[in-house]
Amino acid sequence: MKDTLERIRTCAKELADSCSELKTLDDIRVRFLGKKGELTSVLRGMGALSADERPIIGALANEVRADIENAISTKKKMLSDAAAQIKLKAEKIDVTMPGKAKKLGKKHPLTQVLDEIKDIFIGMGFQIASGPEVEYDSYNFEKLNMPKDHPARDTQDTFYITENILLRTQTSPVQVRVMENSTLPIKIIAPGRVYRSDEVDATHSPLFHQIEGLVIDRNIRMSDLKGTLDLFAKRLYGKDTVTRFRPHHFSFTEPSAEMDICCFSCGGKGCRLCKGEGWIEILGAGMVHPKVLRNCNIDPDVYSGFAFGMGLERIVMRRYNINDLRLLFENDQRFLNQF
Numbered sequence: 541m542k543d544t545l546e547r548i549r550t551c552a553k554e555l556a557d558s559c560s561e562l563k564t565l566d567d568i569r570v571r572f573l574g575k576k577g578e579l580t581s582v583l584r585g586m587g588a589l590s591a592d593e594r595p596i597i598g599a600l601a602n603e604v605r606a607d608i609e610n611a612i613s614t615k616k617k618m619l620s621d622a623a624a625q626i627k628l629k630a631e632k633i634d635v636t637m638p639g640k641a642k643k644l645g646k647k648h649p650l651t652q653v654l655d656e657i658k659d660i661f662i663g664m665g666f667q668i669a670s671g672p673e674v675e676y677d678s679y680n681f682e683k684l685n686m687p688k689d690h691p692a693r694d695t696q697d698t699f700y701i702t703e704n705i706l707l708r709t710q711t712s713p714v715q716v717r718v719m720e721n722s723t724l725p726i727k728i729i730a731p732g733r734v735y736r737s738d739e740v741d742a743t744h745s746p747l748f749h750q751i752e753g754l755v756i757d758r759n760i761r762m763s764d765l766k767g768t769l770d771l772f773a774k775r776l777y778g779k780d781t782v783t784r785f786r787p788h789h790f791s792f793t794e795p796s797a798e799m800d801i802c803c804f805s806c807g808g809k810g811c812r813l814c815k816g817e818g819w820i821e822i823l824g825a826g827m828v829h830p831k832v833l834r835n836c837n838i839d840p841d842v843y844s845g846f847a848f849g850m851g852l853e854r855i856v857m858r859r860y861n862i863n864d865l866r867l868l869f870e871n872d873q874r875f876l877n878q879f
């Protein structure tokens with residue numbers, strides 16, 4: 541039995557010493573020290589020994605077990621240290637390598653110009669309001685003095701969802717919502733998306749953006765409208781900008797007007813940008829119709845106000861000389877990176 545134990549000790553230690561993989565090391569442990577291992581089965585035969593021999597063999601067996609365990613754990617430490625070294629080497633970071641530049645996104649030209657316009661009006665004491673894009677017919681049309689049979693409805697090709705619910709064709713319904721829900725006076729702009737069922741081409745898109753404006757107080761007059769919008773034009777296009785107001789018609793304003801600015805490209809001589817006109821139309825506006833005020837429970841004998849609306853895309857396209865509206869919606873990075 542002594543010989544067997546010595547043989548086991550030598551054999552196990554040799555195997556452990558020459559082993560080069562953690563997995564094999566574990567196999568060695570199982571082979572000698574496991575429940576069915578060689579050492580264990582030798583110890584099982586101890587019962588047959590005499591009372592004198594038993595403590596001697598027992599002590600030897602414990603010594604062999606300790607030796608084998610020691611050999612295995614020493615080797616285990618060596619192997620895992622080596623593995624850690626390899627891993628560390630592989631993960632080494634060269635701090636002198638140049639960094640990878642993160643590409644920063646930037647604001648879409650529509651957002652850039654909208655932010656500029658918002659700033660101009662905020663600077664004049666306006667607040668920003670908003671309303672739903674899915675709107676009731678009553679807010680988009682009826683309360684704006686456009687009953688079901690009104691001819692002006694034909695000019696706004698409307699996406700209807702049900703008979704009474706639609707995608708707003710203009711931001712003007714926000715006027716009504718603000719008048720219904722605010723205390724007076726009111727001084728807001730309401731930028732947002734609007735929808736019309738137009739075929740897509742260089743100048744039409746079923747989705748575009750408008751910026752609505754509304755001012756209601758005592759003694760608001762046409763001169764306030766003109767002064768406000770003239771100052772807006774000068775802030776947006778430069779202090780020498782010349783504006784003119786032409787009579788127009790909107791069902792919800794009376795009187796109504798369109799504001800032009802003297803062409804910033806040719807100075808009024810006539811060029812391609814202004815189509816030879818010398819003037820560029822910027823927005824529609826007017827004094828809020830007494831009927832609309834009454835629809836919103838505001839007494840037109842006490843209060844008056846003006847409203848205006850402009851298309852964001854057209855302003856952006858003229859500013860950057862963009863000749864195709866579709867470019868603003870396709871999100872081609874090669875295009876967007878120019879702004």
Ligand code: PHE
Pocket residue numbers: 709710711712752753790793824825826847848849850
């Ligand atoms: N909502 C009008 C349009 O879409 C513009 C407008 C707004 C005109 C406010 C007058 C007052 O054409």
